[in-house]
Amino acid sequence: MAKKVVATLKVAGGKDWAKVIRAVKSDKTGAYTFREEMVPVDKVQEYLSTGVK
Incomplete structure (x- = not known):
């Protein structure tokens, strides 16, 4: 998984x-x-404040 993130x-x-x-x-x-x-970086707080999807 980490290799994919680094490549991204x-x-x-x-x-x-x-x-x-x-x-x-x-x-x-x-x-x-x-x-x-x-x-997306600008949606991190919104994602963490919502429940699990």
Whole structure:
């Protein structure tokens, strides 16, 4: 996964994106899992303030 992010940053406009990692708790087991997504830099706060999609 990291290689893809590094490759993305090398192209023009790649720095306009941020990798967001969110911990999500399962209702069924109570265990945490992690979701990774690439989000535009200007939408990071909006993404973090909303619930999991």
